[in-house]
Amino acid sequence: MxxxxxxxxxxxxxxxxxxxxxxxxxxxxxxxxxxxxxxxxTARAPAGWTLPAFPxxxxxxxxxxxxxxxxxxxxxxxxxxxxxxxxQLVVANGSLVTLxxxxxxxxxxxxxxxxxxxxxxxxxKMRIVREQPVTRRLRTIPASAFLSLMSEAQTxxxxxxxxDWVNETEFFWLPHRSQFMMVSFTRGxxxxxxxxxxxxxxxxxxxxxxxxxxxxxxxxxxxxRMEDLPLLQGVSFDTPAGLTPAAQASKLYWx
Ligand SMILES: Cc1cc2nc3c(=O)[nH]c(=O)nc-3n(C[C@H](O)[C@H](O)[C@H](O)COP(=O)(O)OP(=O)(O)OC[C@H]3O[C@@H](n4cnc5c(N)ncnc54)[C@H](O)[C@@H]3O)c2cc1C
Ligand SMILES: *[C@@H]1O[C@H](CO)[C@@H](O)[C@H](O)[C@H]1NC(C)=O
Ligand SMILES: *[C@@H]1O[C@H](CO)[C@@H](O)[C@H](O)[C@H]1NC(C)=O
Ligand SMILES: *[C@@H]1O[C@H](CO)[C@@H](O)[C@H](O)[C@H]1NC(C)=O
Ligand SMILES: *[C@@H]1O[C@H](CO)[C@@H](O)[C@H](O)[C@H]1NC(C)=O
Numbered sequence: 001m002x003x004x005x006x007x008x009x010x011x012x013x014x015x016x017x018x019x020x021x022x023x024x025x026x027x028x029x030x031x032x033x034x035x036x037x038x039x040x041x042t043a044r045a046p047a048g049w050t051l052p053a054f055p056x057x058x059x060x061x062x063x064x065x066x067x068x069x070x071x072x073x074x075x076x077x078x079x080x081x082x083x084x085x086x087x088q089l090v091v092a093n094g095s096l097v098t099l100x101x102x103x104x105x106x107x108x109x110x111x112x113x114x115x116x117x118x119x120x121x122x123x124x125k126m127r128i129v130r131e132q133p134v135t136r137r138l139r140t141i142p143a144s145a146f147l148s149l150m151s152e153a154q155t156x157x158x159x160x161x162x163x164d165w166v167n168e169t170e171f172f173w174l175p176h177r178s179q180f181m182m183v184s185f186t187r188g189x190x191x192x193x194x195x196x197x198x199x200x201x202x203x204x205x206x207x208x209x210x211x212x213x214x215x216x217x218x219x220x221x222x223x224x225r226m227e228d229l230p231l232l233q234g235v236s237f238d239t240p241a242g243l244t245p246a247a248q249a250s251k252l253y254w255x
Contacts, residue, residue: 020049021085022128026063026121030054031218033062037128038215047131050214053077053168058218063121069113073170073185075162081112086125089118096122131213133188135199138181146171146180185214 020040024033038048053074055065062080064070066087071079087099089111097119099108111118141149156163165184172181190196 020128021125022049023123023125024062025123026061026066028062029058030060030062030065031058033126034058034215034218038131038213045130047213048215049128050131051080051083051126052129053083054080054214062124062126066112066124067114067116067121073183074168076167079113083127084112084124085127087111087121088123089121091119131215133199134214134217135186136217137184137186139184140174140179141182143178143180146182149182187214 022033022037034050034054037050041048053072053076055070055072060070065080066084069079069081077083085100087108089097089099091097099111101108104111107118111121153162153166168185168187170183172183174181186195186199188196188199190199
């Protein structure tokens, strides 16, 4: 199983509304896949392509991310596993099996998050979308506000649907401050015209960061600092020097 990005292939099979479905070796690192897709520029996709949702940590293998149900912040698009259109794996008797939701509906559901127990994933076909402007909003809210929001979402879900704000929002608990970081993403193709216009016009109040593309989020120092995390050096909540004001306000990851 090759793990270099050179082994990453782009197929041209038509699937649903997508013109292009990439086939990726399971050993490819997620950031290499995202970079490859972003650079796959065509007239119809001037900013390239991207996975509709991906984790904040992007240095794991695509196969490992799928095997563990690794996720970003998208109830709408789901996890990396939700984006798998076809999976090839080597099973215990040594044979290569190709699974799709159409040919193996039950096995495919099990294999989407199997933590390596059903076989070794060798290749994946992944759902992709065109790159577009994305707004990220960071807010620090008290625990009571978080609980109200959860209660609101739960009540709404009991009536049959989640509120729209849930679609691409994630929370990080800051237990020492009894606060939650609320991180929301809004895309340039939001169904609401006014929201769409706000994103496209790069409307930027104090706590909003506008990125031209979702992949650009990865260049934010909030994320790139993760490479230097002192994971084994105990817990500290000090603000490190050199972060953007938004990243300093968040104090995410600095544990
Ligand atoms: C600093 C850090 C930040 C993280 N951030 C996020 C995040 O934002 N969101 C999130 O959801 N997760 C996050 N994770 C978790 C990470 O995405 C998962 O642990 C992921 O599985 C790691 O991938 P890996 O390639 O290192 O897999 P490994 O750790 O090597 O394997 C994980 C599991 O998957 C199985 N597996 C791996 N490859 C295959 C394969 N080809 N076929 C079948 N089974 C396979 C292994 O058997 C094992 O059980 C983070 C982890 C770290 C260390
Ligand atoms: C190996 O397992 C697969 C999946 O269960 C099965 O389809 C195939 O027939 C098996 N091959 C052999 C040689 O037993
Ligand atoms: C949120 O997701 C639901 C279900 O996919 C969808 O119907 C709705 O339009 C989405 N809302 C926004 C603002 O994207
Ligand atoms: C922006 O963040 C600050 C501090 O993090 C907070 O006091 C303020 O209420 C936030 N504003 C908005 C509009 O969320
Ligand atoms: C977005 O793209 C425009 C035009 O290509 C550029 O001028 C601008 O600096 C970009 N914004 C960011 C945040 O990169």
